[in-house]
Amino acid sequence: MKALIRHHVDLKISGYATRFISSLQTTSVPFAKPQNQLIFFTTFDPYRFLNESAKSQNYTLQETKIIHTHFLKTKSLHSNIEFCNFLLQSYCKASGFDYALKLFDAIPQPDIGSWNLIITSQNRSSMYVDSWGTFCRLHSLGFYPNEFTYGNALSACIALNFVNGGKLLYSLALKHGFSLDGYVRSGMIDLFLKSSSFNNALRVFNDESCGNVVCWNAIVSGAIKHNEDYVGLNLFQQMCRGFPSPNRFTFPSVFGACAKLQELELGRVVHGLAIKYGEQEDLVVGTAIVDFYAKCGLVNEAVKKFSQMPTRNVVSWTAIITGFVQKGEFQSALQLFKEMIILNQEINNYTITSVLSACSNPLLFRESFQVHCWIYKTGFYSDPAVKSSLITMYSKIGAIELSEQLFEDTQDLMNPSTYSTLITAFCHGGTLEKAFSILKRMFLEGLTPDISCIPSLLSIINLLDLGEQVHCYTIKTGVLFNHLVGCSLFTMYSKCGCLNQSYEIFKQIPDKDNVSWASMISGFTEHSYAYQAIELFREMLLVDVVLDETTLAACLAACSSLRFLKTGKEIHGFFIRQEDKMSVYGGSSIVNMYSRCGDLKSAKRVFNMMPFKDQISCSSLVSGYAQNGYIKEALNLFLDLISSGLEVDSFTISSVLGAVGDLNHSDIGIGIRIGIQLHAHVLKLGFESKASVGSSLVMMYLKYGNLDDCLKGFKQIKEPDLISWTAMINSYAQHGKGSEALRMFELMKKSGTRPDSVTFVGVLTACSHSGLVKEGYSYLKSMVNDYEIEPSQRHYACMVDVLGRSGRLTEAERFIRNMPVEPDSLVWGTLLAACKVHGDVEIGKIAAEKFIELEPSSDGGYVAFSNICADVGQWEQVLKIRNEMKGTGIKKEPGWSSSTxxxxxxxxxxxxxxxxxxxxxxxxxxxxxxxxxxxxxxxxxxxxxxxxxxxxxxxxxxxxxxxxxxxxxxxxxxx
Known part of the structure; x- marks a missing residue:
């Protein structure tokens, strides 16, 4: 090396290269190290050097500088572009991008390989804007990019989400014949997918037949990520029928789609293909299989695959734990977590959040504290996601005060997710005031709540003003058209009685799912617009929406409300044609529809077809029997319900109590015995405090004339509702205790319960039985002025009865003639009965004529007026009336009793x-x-x-x- 350095060669070195030489050390450095041996060159030959497989070596930055020096000394650097590209690649591999860029600027005539190396280096350094600029410079200088250039430039566009630039690149690639290259196509597909343009990605994929597995994997996974699961599975089936074959990158996405769609059989087929192609031993594929079986509820299959995996990672363990949690086997999930700790397996925040979901069961209160302590000990307590899961866990087990304490301890980790978690926790607990106080505090700290807490807030709002404020916030933040937010918003308006606003928001939702449709249909039904609900279902059929059991229940509820048996049968048949298993067996909603429409034969048939009888279906059939007068069948079915061990709910008890109260006089003794036994059963179950059950008890004892037991049943109700108050008012009224009935009505108003039209019937009846004329007028006026209730014929008849019982017949007649609506036979019949009591022939004749005019086929008017005339001795008039009856063919029905x-x-x-x-x-x-x-x-x-x-x-x-x-x-x- 020293000899090489001392070799004097007259080199013309640029100043730019001289700066490189000055920074180099003059020590012996190995140029190539094949087979772990150090080789030194005494004479540097660049051609020989590159032939020694130098291109495959990874040199350090210092070694690359020395090699660069020897290239300069041999004057061969700028004479061969291959040497320059080698140095560029070495600098890039050694993270010497600045040196590589300086070298690139010194190259007199860089080729496309040189440009590709620079663009690649800029991408690796996350200099995507510079990478795009380099490509533009390359193109402006007249260079023709190759497939690697386009691929690298597309990578920069993907990172920048620069869709227009990507389209320009793809157009150039199409023009120069590189559009079918797998690298270019997969990059373009990836760009469109990341910009949420799946249709464009699919169009690029379908331009020409493709045999590149990377493109297939990109479009399959992209379809599934964009919720086009069936499209992704269809592409996977095409992939399996041709070329290329799926690999280990294909199967995880496909298993995820099968799990999301609950396609168990298809998932088993995919599992078989994974075995066929030898990919099931791959860690990622094996984890995807475990996750698929766990999410489909087959935890045993998931455990079997989990135990067969040669290696497992934290994702595998988390998948199997999550599967146990979803199936409700919380103890098994905690046992697996304990095993992870014993085996020193890696644990991440996803694992812990799944475990905390298992601890949300109130029966695992002790275990939840232990897990909390472990989290605090291991340092996961500082993770915001774990902190939020802890807050949720304590709220679900009923320890909302601990959730608040955790929240206050999280001041250093405050983020929108933590706030939203506590808001949701308060909403689940029904504490609206605290939920909005946290929301206000969040706004004051400049944070924006997560979209997840908005539906929770809307679910507990029952004040229109407050709901409108939240509505304004959703418009301002742009979350209005989120499926959950939109559905919760129009449900809130529906709950507040503003059905028009609810329907307007429903129409504004762009992509309505089945939950949105079912919620709106239910809203129409609950507000007595069942016909519009059925029309909305017909409109739903024209849209590509998956019909499920929720939709079925909402539509059949509308048919039940209207008693549209034929339409209910058509909907039932439609769901059977959709091959919906629940509709084939029937289900609770179908049994309820047939029961309420009076087709008990069909209801019983569907009930018998159900593989598993649930509480709701049994209650529906019991209620159907009771309401249609089949008392014996209702009681027998209720007895079977108790004997089978199914839980009895308050709705079933109420139906049976109503049936017992409807027993005829011949069975009145039996009815009282059964009613007492049912009352004892109610006390045993603890249902006596429920308003529905208490009201039924009051009504049952009322029908048997036992006022004391009526009062006892009413006092047992913890929070009486409108029906309970009305039942008690009617009990007093029908027993002639008018003052007690009116006192009960005043108590009802003080409790905040708003009376309805039925309540006022009981109040006016109490006034008539007690002769309270002034009070009767007052309450009739209060209906309109205070509660905006339009009086019906029944209310006017009660007022006529008030006046008639007090002997004020002339005033009663005047009252009838001044009624805002045309009086019916009930009103005139009431006046006629009063005339009979007081022997008023003149007014009685008028009332009888009006009654006969309205009820020409009834004998009541003739008989009543005949008795009035007989009482005052007008026998000629009696004979005349009898002859008129014979002339019209009307016969008096004989009265008789068969009770002993x-x-x-x-x-x-x-x-x-x-x-x-x-x-x-x-x-x-x-x-x-x-x-x-x-x-x-x-x-x-x-x-x-x-x-x-x-x-x-x-x-x-x-x-x-x-x-x-x-x-x-x-x-x-x-x-």
Whole structure:
């Protein structure tokens, strides 16, 4: 080396190169080190040097400088571009980019290889803008790029997300014949994918048939990343049928798509292909297989594959832990985490967040503290994602105060994610005030909340003003058209009763998914616009949306509300044609639809087809039987429900209580016994405090006339709702306790419960039974002025009854004629009944004529007016009315009772009351009780025979009773 340095050669070295020489050390340095041996040259020959495989060696920066010096001394550097490119490559490999750039500037005539080396070096140094500038300079100087030039320039455009530049490059590559090169095409595909332009990427891929596996992998993974999963799987199938074959970079994306779509069978096929191509032993592919089976719920298969993996990394362990968490096997997830710690496996924040999700079960409260301590010990406590998971975990196990404490301890790690996590935690706990206080604090600190907490806030907002403020914020920040935000927003408006605003936001969502459609359909149904809900479903069918069980339930709920059995059957059939397994077996929503539409035969058939009977389907069928009068079937099914071990919910109990209350008088004793047993079962389950169950108990005891038990059932309700209050008001009203009913109404208003039209029917009934005319007028006026409730015919009839019972018939008639709506038969019939009580023939005649005009086929008007005339001795008018009835062909329906006193197993208060009535009747009718004993007959003929005997006996006794009266001056006198 020293001899080489001392060799005097007359060199013409530029000043630029002289600066290189001055920086070199003059010590012996090996030029090439093949087979770990040091070789020294006493005479440097550049051609011999490059032939010694020097191009494959990685030289340090100092060694590259020395080699550069010898090239300069031999005057061969600028005479051969190959030497220059070698030095450029060596400088780039040794991270001496500044030296490489200076050398490139000194090259008199660089070739395309030199330009490629500079562009590549600039990319490696993240100087993408300079790289693009170098390409533009190359092109302006008239150089023709090759495939490597285009590939490197495209890499710079990808890093800069410079789509227009990429399109320009691809046009040039197409012009010069390099567009089909795999390097160029894969780069262009990658550029379009990263700029969220999947269609353009697919167009580039489909320009010509491609056999490059890199392009295939890029378009398959790109399709799946852009949620075009079925397109990606279709491309993968094409790939498997031709050239090239999939490799270890292909399978992870495909397994991810199968897991996302829950395509279990297809995933098994892909697993078989991975085995066929020998890629299943790859760590990344094996991890993808474990993750696929875990996300599809086949944890046993995932564990089997996990145990067969020769090597495992943190991703593999996290995948199997996450699978156990998703399936609800939290103890197994924690056991695997413990094994990771014992084996000293790498653990990252993703693993810990999965473990904390497992600890969110309230039963694992102790384990959650242990994991928390381990996190604090190992230093993961400072990770914001882990801190957020801890806050979420404590909120889910009910320790919201610990979530707040963690949040306050995170002042040094405050970020939008941490704030949003606590806001979501407060929302799940229903504490709206605290959630908005944290949001306000976040704004004051200049942070922007994550989009994830906006749907949580909207889900608990029930104030329109507050919801509109959040709406304005979503418009301002541009998150309005996010699927979750949009769906939560129009659901909020729907919940606040603003269905028009809800529908307007729904229409503005660009890409509606099935959840959005189902939510809007449900909103229409819940606000009594079921017909519009069905029309919206028809509109949905014209859009490419995947129909699922949520959509089915929303549509069938609309059919149930309208009692559209035919439409419900059509929707059921449509889902069967879609080969939806849930629709084939039926499901709870279909059973409920058939039950509410009265087609109990179909409901029972679908119920029997279900492989697993759930609580909702059983409750729906019980309710269907009860509401359609099949009391025995409802009780038997309820008994089967209890015997099978299924949980009984409050809805089922309420339905059964309603069915028991509807038993006819012949079974009233049985009904009371069953009702008492059900009440005991309610107490056992702890449902007595629920408003729905308590209201049903009140209604059941009301139908049996037991006011004391009604009051007891009402007092057990923890938070009475509108139905509970109304049931109790009606109980007092129907038992003639008007003042107590009105007092209950005042208590209801003080509790903040807003009355509805049914409530006011009970209030007006209480006024009529207690003769409270002034109060009746006041409450009728309050309906309109205070609550904006338009009175119906029933309300006006109650007010007529208030006036009629007080004897103010003229005022009642005037009230009817001044009604804002045309009175119906109910209103006139009420006035007619009052006229009969008070013997007012004139007004009674008017009421009877109006009633008969509105109900020409009913005998009620004729009979009532006939009785009024008979009471005042106008027998000619009675005869005239009877003749009119015969002329119109109307017959009076006979009244009779088939209940026996011996069959009634009532409480002592009921029995004493009935016996008292029985004794009074015996004085008049001579031992024919009001409750006539019937023999149980099995045939209809025998039943009719007994009925005729009864009628004959009653007629005979009646004649004997009437003979004891004599008529004097149109009055009855008992002799």
């Amino acid at each position: 006193l011996s069959q009634l197993e009532l409480s002592s208060s009921y029995r004493s009351e009935i016996l008292s009535r029985k004794q009074k009747q015996e004085k008049v009718f001579g031992f024919i009780p009001i409750f006539v004993t019937w023999k149980k007959t099995e045939t209809a003929d025998a039943y009719k025979t007994d009925q005729k005997k009864l009628e004959s006996a009653v007629l005979q006794k009646t004649k004997e009773f009437m003979s004891s009266f004599k008529i004097t001056q149109n009055h009855f006198h008992y002799t």
